[in-house]
Amino acid sequence: MVLEILTYPNRKLKQKSKPVEKFDEKLHKLLDDMHDTMASKNGVGLAGVQVGALQRLFIINIPDEDGNYYPENLIEAINPKILDKRGETVYEEGCLSIPDYYEEVKRADEVDVEYQDREGNKIQRTLSGLEAIAFQHELDHLDGHLFIEKLNYLKRKKFDKEWKKRHGKFR
Numbered sequence: 001m002v003l004e005i006l007t008y009p010n011r012k013l014k015q016k017s018k019p020v021e022k023f024d025e026k027l028h029k030l031l032d033d034m035h036d037t038m039a040s041k042n043g044v045g046l047a048g049v050q051v052g053a054l055q056r057l058f059i060i061n062i063p064d065e066d067g068n069y070y071p072e073n074l075i076e077a078i079n080p081k082i083l084d085k086r087g088e089t090v091y092e093e094g095c096l097s098i099p100d101y102y103e104e105v106k107r108a109d110e111v112d113v114e115y116q117d118r119e120g121n122k123i124q125r126t127l128s129g130l131e132a133i134a135f136q137h138e139l140d141h142l143d144g145h146l147f148i149e150k151l152n153y154l155k156r157k158k159f160d161k162e163w164k165k166r167h168g169k170f171r
């Protein structure tokens with residue numbers, strides 16, 4: 001089932017998500033619905049808070065060049081943490097909560113991560129490239145942060161101006 005995606009500047013997006021304690025049917029349904037929702041927008045990642053669920057979880061699935069998703073590439077990260085990060089990379093990021101806006105963001109190039117899967121099993125792995133970037137982007141969502149907060153002053157001003165023009169002052 002495709003869920004509604006909250007968009008900036010919805011205040012819920014600034015809230016901190018809470019740890020997941022129950023690995024039950026309800027959680028599995030949420031994760032499945034989040035995948036449907038992400039795929040409907042051709043996204044690469046989606047955090048719970050973006051569909052109004054303030055739980056520490058997100059999904060990542062990097063589609064191939066033709067936009068196909070493969071289940072073996074799906075990361076369902078519950079109670080995720082970054083244990084270590086290395087290197088630096090710049091990538092033009094977007095966010096389903098900030099539609100049609102893309103800007104370069106600097107992040108670590110490689111991350112050692114830990115999370116639980118949908119059954120509650122602990123997983124540790126090292127991610128690089130787009131998966132590492134997406135993991136950092138999604139983890140920020142769980143702490144109430146959006147990628148536009150990482151822009152420098154001028155780029156942020158440009159964003160605010162563009163957004164106002166697009167959506168009107170009071171949205």
Ligand code: CO
Binds near residue numbers: 138
């Ligand atoms: Co996002």
